[in-house]
Amino acid sequence: MTYKAPLKDMLFDIAHLANIGEIAKMPGFEEAGFDTAQAVLEECARFNEGVVAPLNVEGDRNPSSWKDGKVTTTPGFKEAFRQYAEGGWQGLQHPQDFGGQGLPKTIGAACGEMINSANLSFALCPLLTDGAIEALITAGSDELKAIYLEKLVSGQWTGTMNLTEPQAGSDLALVRTRAEPQPDGSYKVFGTKIFITYGEHDMAENIVHLVLARVTGAPEGVKGISLFVVPKFMVGKDGAIGARNDVHCVSIEHKLGIKASPTAVLQFGDHGGAVGYLVGQENRGLEYMFIMMNAARYAVGVQGIAIAERAYQKAVEYAKDRVQSRPVDGSMSASAPIIHHPDVKRMLMTMRASTEGCRALATVAASAYDAAHHHPDKEVRQQNQAFYEFMVPLVKGYSTEMSLEVTSLGVQVHGGMGFIEETGAAQYYRDAKILTIYEGTTAIQANDLVGRKTARDGGQTAKAIAAQVEKTEKELAKRDSVAAKAVHKRLVAARTAFVEVIDFVAGNTKASPNAVFAGSVPYLMLAGNLMAGWQLARSLLVAEDLLAKGEDGAFMQAKIATARFYADHVLAKAPGIRDAIVEGADSVTALALESF
Amino acid sequence: MTYKAPLKDMLFDIAHLANIGEIAKMPGFEEAGFDTAQAVLEECARFNEGVVAPLNVEGDRNPSSWKDGKVTTTPGFKEAFRQYAEGGWQGLQHPQDFGGQGLPKTIGAACGEMINSANLSFALCPLLTDGAIEALITAGSDELKAIYLEKLVSGQWTGTMNLTEPQAGSDLALVRTRAEPQPDGSYKVFGTKIFITYGEHDMAENIVHLVLARVTGAPEGVKGISLFVVPKFMVGKDGAIGARNDVHCVSIEHKLGIKASPTAVLQFGDHGGAVGYLVGQENRGLEYMFIMMNAARYAVGVQGIAIAERAYQKAVEYAKDRVQSRPVDGSMSASAPIIHHPDVKRMLMTMRASTEGCRALATVAASAYDAAHHHPDKEVRQQNQAFYEFMVPLVKGYSTEMSLEVTSLGVQVHGGMGFIEETGAAQYYRDAKILTIYEGTTAIQANDLVGRKTARDGGQTAKAIAAQVEKTEKELAKRDSVAAKAVHKRLVAARTAFVEVIDFVAGNTKASPNAVFAGSVPYLMLAGNLMAGWQLARSLLVAEDLLAKGEDGAFMQAKIATARFYADHVLAKAPGIRDAIVEGADSVTALALESF
Structure with a gap:
């Protein structure tokens, strides 16, 4: 098995962070409860682990080729795509009117992660098809819909x-x-x-x-x-x-x-x-294109999570297998698997925590999308829409930037072997690099975050989200555990930094656009970091509760340990970013152009 | 011209940070003053820009190949290496007794940067040869020396x-x-x-x-x-x-x-x-091998600086040329070269400041090496040796980790074109990835920093260096400029964090090795960041003085702007790292092995 879908973690997020139970109460999603999610995810895992993942290395070694205007894809791709279409996977989230299954994005996002972990190159074809479907549903004439939609939703085209x-x-x-x-x-x-x-x-x-x-x-x-x-x-x-x-x-x-x-x-x-x-x-083409693009941006964020997960799994496998050097604490007298070395653990934990944090963030964003479209109450729909739109540039920008670090660490864990192409870790490092570029570079996501998502409403949505983070802080403050205390401390510091940056952005975008946009990407990184850390903090609260009830101890303890690691090692970076944004703008623009 | 050696910056560092004038007072280096440095660097630039750099892309597209036990290098490599040997470049730093030129490492390091910027793959052959020469000089018998050294120093073998x-x-x-x-x-x-x-x-x-x-x-x-x-x-x-x-x-x-x-x-x-x-x-092989390895580790650190410089130059060229979107401040009514966009500036400044910071650090470390070997006063030699040895893992570890970020940003500045191999930016991203691995991974450098360089003497050397940083802080505090004040603030915060980490490392390595080694790489990153920032702070002091004297205004202003950018955007990350090290060790080792 080259890839094993992280079903437990996905279902934990779907059940406890995205509250699939609430989504299943909304009109149109009556069938989409936890059991459906579990069944769909398990079937999806079987398909992607068994059919799509094994083609990943082959695609890298034997890429698509062009001759006389025709493109031949990697051997096996055509047949796998036929199976994908026959399995109904293309229509997962699309309306039943056009032959789709109409499932919530909360479930669809997890399936999207799996196919992208299995094979980023392969998954791009369905990803772009999803965008075309969205655009036609939103803006296409009845005639265009009639001609194209069913064929696209079925995966025939x-x-x-x-x-x-x-x-x-x-x-x-x-x-x-x-x-x-x-x-x-x-x-x-x-x-x-x-x-x-x-x-x-x-x-x-x-x-x-x-x-x-x-x-x-x-x-x-x-x-x-x-x-x-x-x-x-x-x-x-x-x-x-x-x-x-x-x-x-x-x-x-x-x-x-x-x-x-x-x-x-x-x-x-x-x-x-x-x-x-x-x-x-x-x-009005740009407006419609943004519909496709917003769906695609979210999906590319999921690609970041997906490639990070795959890189993590490969690194863990190697670290458990490769024997090299004695543990520093003298606990073994002979050379040990390198996973015993603290720095290898630190790298693996960074990979794991970053991936889980971004997955939790993406899953919660997806559930907001579902509520924005299906909740019976208009005000709730609007709140969720605002939340989702704020999260899209973070899911896209932060998850993909994260994937660069994670895939780089993936190579690093392998040492010299990581640099050898046959090992496979380098492919993830190479594949991931496009994710911060296409469907809008990180800077473009950051412009969106600064302009449309923060400055436009004077930081209102951002502050409303910060207030939600504070509620989680209050919950953490009630706990006695060392982990909760550690996470609480980091979350407070990061949220405080975030709020200060919101004020800076909302207050200066018009008057000093250069100063604000000089910090736009750092702001995105701070916000994404905080949101992922917040969701892991929520995970910790849930995991502590379930642990107390005696549910799946090893998994819950891992969830707690991962949340704490994230807080101590990733979220702890947030306050330094605040300084760079609020106090560092002048030095971004100080150098004369001729001096570069 | 695909590469232009940054002679001004190199000579600034050599003259004002490494104090080549002082080195030229030491026995054996009488000829090695500033004028020699300038002449050698200019000649070196001509050779590498003209002969070696143009082969870089060709080497990537048409790599070395193996057939029947024989390796054929890229067309042009053999001839270029002959010219390298004939120019006497292999012997630059080696003793005149064996045909070398006996120049200081302070000059040699700059030359090393140039050949590595020009062509990392090509430069590896001389780099490894240097190591072999060092080992033979230190431990070889007279017979071995007689047979091998001249041929190696001349570049014949x-x-x-x-x-x-x-x-x-x-x-x-x-x-x-x-x-x-x-x-x-x-x-x-x-x-x-x-x-x-x-x-x-x-x-x-x-x-x-x-x-x-x-x-x-x-x-x-x-x-x-x-x-x-x-x-x-x-x-x-x-x-x-x-x-x-x-x-x-x-x-x-x-x-x-x-x-x-x-x-x-x-x-x-x-x-x-x-x-x-x-x-x-x-x-006693390992002991001798460490001689080669320590020279090679320093040289690999220089490789990191070199590839970062090359990536920076390419990104600047593209950013000045590529026209896309109007500036956010409305200063132009049409689309502008992307270098006008604040986030592109931020990326370029990050690349520039990181590269210049690491270059300054490496140059100062080289001058300590020279003083450690040539200063007439034994105590001064010992102090410099301790300083140099502390810096080697930082030059190696920090400069190469920095190069990963810089070459990644280099691709990012190019947008979609960066992902296309023909553009060339991706090659630097791929080439750089080996630098954090070979000659000892970053974790191995960090082990060295923790064990031999910090814990062994109870943090004494580290604290003596921190005290030197404080002296620079005091100089900065006397200045009225905004830039000096900004740099002062960040330097104090980073040095304070560094000292706290030294206490943690020195105090716990024996009793809690897992806790200390869990933070070993973050400690290395914090120390490297501080040392590079410190050298840029010194640059700022010098540049302000020279500016006041009317010397080369544009260059000095750029030097000041770059130092300030580094402080605000890179050095500002240091305190967050301190927290991860001192308070975050438990969460590195908390996860059960089975849970990975």
């Missing part, structure tokens, strides 16, 4: 997001791809898109490209961008596959990681124009 | 260090390679060594392997290990190359980075025994 162009990366105002209206109501699309994940492949019979382009005569900048569906193959009214559309993959990239995932350069309209269909209204 | 075996990595007690004494005084060596850098190649006519092995009947463990010279080709008394020795390269590794550097598996004695010659006395 796959979807892509076409944003980036050579000159337009983070800055979509620079998009140049153009769309010319045709008499029949369709458009002809012309342009070049780059970095298109699964923009071409052989795993499904059609690919549904969602493409940002400017209609002739549209305003400049982001207000003149529209969203189009451009299928690889034309589709008849009966849903039958027709002629090849004028969109072609001219090359795929040679990348640091996620090598099995084909990253395409797509050329639209070189042979007369690619037929496209407008999604929603003209010039 | 190269050297290797053969420590690691499959079961013996960090734990050399487990070495199994054996040496059988022969009637003629030589030995026959049998065994397998792995991870041998430049263990086989085509760049020199002979390779001088320095090999750890056990003489038949030697005690078990580290006290039974001896050091041998095993040449690839036998050498006649006249120095002429003779028959092939029985040491063969059976394969080279497929690695994450430094791909051009061949990492060999060497098989000794498969055809009757490899002829080896004892270096020094039997069973």
Whole structure:
């Protein structure tokens, strides 16, 4: 077994932090209680452990390849994707109206983690398809929905997001791809898109490209961008596959990681124009794209957790097996497995605690999403929506930055063997590096956190969340355990730092934007760190209670130990970050440009 | 130009932090004043920028290859190495008695940085040769010296260090390679060594392997290990190359980075025994190996600085060129080069400040080495030796850990392009990952710092250094500038944290080794951070003085801005680390082994 899904931890979070019991009381989720979660997760684990995970190394060694416009994926991918589709996994969270299972995100997120742990490159195809589905559900006409949604939800076809162009990366105002209206109501699309994940492949019979382009005569900048569906193959009214559309993959990239995932350069309209269909209204493309992107950003955050979990499992296995040096405390007279050495433990605990913290954060964010969409009370829905939106840049930004450290430690635990590609630890290190970049770099997430999520409402949402953290602090303060006391101390310090930073951000974004944005990523890291630490603090409270009831002692003790480690070693970094943000802005911008 | 040596910064450190003027007063270094340093560095820059740097990308794409026991290096390497040898660069720091130039380490370290910035893979061959030379000078018999040293110092032959075996990595007690004494005084060596850098190649006519092995009947463990010279080709008394020795390269590794550097598996004695010659006395091999290793550890620290500098230069170039998004302060109405965005500046400043801080630290450590070997006063020599030995694990451990963050930020600045191999930023990220592992992992450096460098003398050396930091604080306190005040504040906080950690380490290593070693790497990171920050604080004092005198305003202002950035954003992390060490040990070791 190269990957074992951490079902116990996932179900602990789902049951006790995300309160799946409450979610199952909401209209539309009546079937989605703990038992369903458990059954789905167990089945999902079987599939990903058995079918998807074994293809991960093969994908790295034998990546997708391009020839004459066609992309051949890694041997085994096509068959595994067929099984994925047949298992109904693509439709897990999508509406039953279009053939999905309509399960809560709280369950879907755990399944998303599993497939990404199993194989990040493979999982990207469903991830992008999810985004296309979301966009069509939200903004597509009934006709587009009728033609495309069922096929996408069933996994018969796959979807892509076409944003980036050579000159337009983070800055979509620079998009140049153009769309010319045709008499029949369709458009002809012309342009070049780059970095298109699964923009071409052989795993499904059609690919549904969602493409940002400017209609002739549209305003400049982001207000003149529209969203189009451009299928690889034309589709008849009966849903039958027709002629090849004028969109072609001219090359795929040679990348640091996620090598099995084909990253395409797509050329639209070189042979007369690619037929496209407008999604929603003209010039509102960016708005729709943000729907896809917000779903995708959350999902990329989960990818960070997923790759961290996989790296952790591999490092633990090696550390238990590799014998080297005597323990420093003299407890053994011969060389011991390296997991006995304190620094190896420290590395493994850092990996474990960071992963569990981000998982808890993502799970709680998912449950807020579910409540935001399904809770009967409008006010509760709004509160949950605000909470979820605050968490998205943290799930994306913090979990992925965390995954860089964790996968690096994963290599480090392996020593020299970690640097040898055949060992496999290096693949996670390489694969993870894209996560802080795509679907918006960490800086883009931080801009979102500062601008839309903090400054816009004067820090109100952020402070409301800080108040919730304080409630947990009060619970911790009532406990007698050493662990609770330690976590309490760190949580108070981190939350205090967070509140000071909120004031700084809310108070200065308009007047001194450079000063605030100089600390935007540190603010994101502080906030993410605190939120993950807060959820682990909640875990500790639950675990202490369940331990007292005699439930699963070893697991609960591990949960407590992990929460405390996080507090002492990760959360303890928060106050230093506060200083860098509030007092350190001047030194970010002091150097003259010529001096760099 | 793909690499431009940072001569100004290097010479600033050499002149004002390492006080080359004082070194030039020491016996043997009379010629090694500032003018010599400048002339040597300029010549070195020309060679590395022009000859070595252009081969870096080629080495990654077309690495060393193995066929039938022979290793062919990247096209161009052989010729470049010939030029390196002819330029006298291998002998820069070695004694004139053996054909070297006998220059101070203070100058040599800067030259070492340049060749490593230019091409980490290429630079490893001279780096290992330096180690072999040091070992032979210290412990070799006159006969061995006569046969090998001049050829190594001239670069005609190269050297290797053969420590690691499959079961013996960090734990050399487990070495199994054996040496059988022969009637003629030589030995026959049998065994397998792995991870041998430049263990086989085509760049020199002979390779001088320095090999750890056990003489038949030697005690078990580290006290039974001896050091041998095993040449690839036998050498006649006249120095002429003779028959092939029985040491063969059976394969080279497929690695994450430094791909051009061949990492060999060497098989000794498969055809009757490899002829080896004892270096020094039997069973003292580890002691001699530490001589090589200490030189190599310092040099690997410099590699960290070197790759960070190269990554920084590449990121700056991209950030000045890539146009994307309007500045947040509304100062431009169109999209601007990304270097105008505060978070890009923050990343570049982090890279710059970390690199300059570690360079300053390494340069000052080198000057202590020079004084330890050349100062006429014995007491001064001893003080400098203690200072240098304390700094070696910091230069190695902290600079290389720093390089992981810097090369990661280097990719991040490039956004999606950073993940594309052709861009080149990813190579630095991959190459750097070995630096925290080889010549002793960061944990091994931290063990050295805790055990030999701190606990052994009850923290005396560490506290003497802290007292020196305090003197700089007092100087800063006298200044009126905002920058000096900011740096003062952070330096006091970090030094205070450091002193508390020294007390914790010195007071508990014997009684609670697990608790101390659980925080060993954080202690190393705190100490390294402080020492680099201290040197930048000294830079600030010097730069303010020179600025007042009207010297090179732009450079001095940049030096001040960089020192302040370091203090606010890097040094500010130190107090949080203190907490993790002093209060966080229990949570490192709390988790039951079965729960991992």
